[in-house]
Amino acid sequence: MAIRKKPEMINQQVGWCGGCGHGIVQRLIAECCEELGLVEKTVQVVDIACAYWSIDTLNCDGIAGPHGRCAAVATGIKKVRPEANVYVHAGDGCSYVIGLAETCYTAMRDIPITMIVVNNGTFGMTGGQMNPATTLLGDKTVSSVKGRDEKAAGKPFDMLKILETFDIEYAARGALYDTKHINQTKKMLKKGFENQRDGKGFSIIEILSPCPTNWKMSPVDSMIKLEKENELIFPVRVYKDRGGEK
Numbered sequence: 242m243a244i245r246k247k248p249e250m251i252n253q254q255v256g257w258c259g260g261c262g263h264g265i266v267q268r269l270i271a272e273c274c275e276e277l278g279l280v281e282k283t284v285q286v287v288d289i290a291c292a293y294w295s296i297d298t299l300n301c302d303g304i305a306g307p308h309g310r311c312a313a314v315a316t317g318i319k320k321v322r323p324e325a326n327v328y329v330h331a332g333d334g335c336s337y338v339i340g341l342a343e344t345c346y347t348a349m350r351d352i353p354i355t356m357i358v359v360n361n362g363t364f365g366m367t368g369g370q371m372n373p374a375t376t377l378l379g380d381k382t383v384s385s386v387k388g389r390d391e392k393a394a395g396k397p398f399d400m401l402k403i404l405e406t407f408d409i410e411y412a413a414r415g416a417l418y419d420t421k422h423i424n425q426t427k428k429m430l431k432k433g434f435e436n437q438r439d440g441k442g443f444s445i446i447e448i449l450s451p452c453p454t455n456w457k458m459s460p461v462d463s464m465i466k467l468e469k470e471n472e473l474i475f476p477v478r479v480y481k482d483r484g485g486e487k
């Protein structure tokens with residue numbers, strides 16, 4: 242059996258809850274940066290939410306952006322350090338709710354960064370509120386205690402369907418519920434980093450990810466929910482590959 246060696250870029254254990262997807266995402270990021278020889282040039286921009294725990298645990302430069310402003314912070318860094326490998330690691334609240342404008346402007350300007358969005362269907366860090374973009378209809382959260390109701394709160398929406406209409410380099414959605422999908426997600430992330438290395442435009446990779454703590458489910462049941470429920474609304478696929486289309 243092949244054993245995946247822990248990337249050296251990860252220098253200590255992180256404080257994410259057991260079964261959280263953020264740790265898998267961090268590991269995939271580290272594997273990609275190491276395999277592409279990008280560690281020395283890497284700057285991570287993490288959001289002041291659950292992604293934040295990555296800040297001191299990777300051997301690379303990094304900054305925590307104010308909640309929702311990560312795409313704007315990463316844009317600034319890329320403008321002054323164009324040679325750097327700049328990526329965002331943030332949640333779906335940061336990227337699609339409070340930071341919706343920042344994400345759209347970064348896409349509109351086709352800024353050549355790699356944006357990684359953890360879609361866990363909730364505001365994890367603040368205790369599990371409904372995310373207007375990603376909480377499924379019927380899902381119970383601390384701000385939709387009887388389950389999300391369409392009349393009261395509208396429906397979830399697929400931001401990648403909007404972002405693919407911008408003139409950007411790459412938009413894709415991966416998932417973490419089994420090894421096959423984790424490996425597929427890694428390929429998407431690698432593509433996002435390669436695009437940046439090759440001087441191409443904005444790449445965004447969204448990842449369906451479990452939050453067992455706020456979903457009040459076991460890690461195993463959380464993975465089953467991701468596959469059986471969330472993926473139906475948020476399909477795993479490549480939405481846009483400008484280079485590949487040519």
Ligand SMILES: Cc1ncc(C[n+]2csc(CCOP(=O)(O)OP(=O)(O)O)c2C)c(N)n1
Pocket residue numbers: 288289290291292307308331332333334335336339359361363364365366367372
């Ligand atoms: C300007 C501002 N508004 C609100 C907050 C409170 N806040 C911190 S994290 C967060 C939501 C986190 O959810 P998400 O971005 O999906 O990330 P997750 O923790 O689920 O990974 C909120 C509302 C804040 N810190 N700053």
Ligand code: SF4
Pocket residue numbers: 256257258259260261262263291361365366451452453454455
């Ligand atoms: S609250 Fe959810 S997203 Fe945050 S660390 Fe725990 S499981 Fe992960």
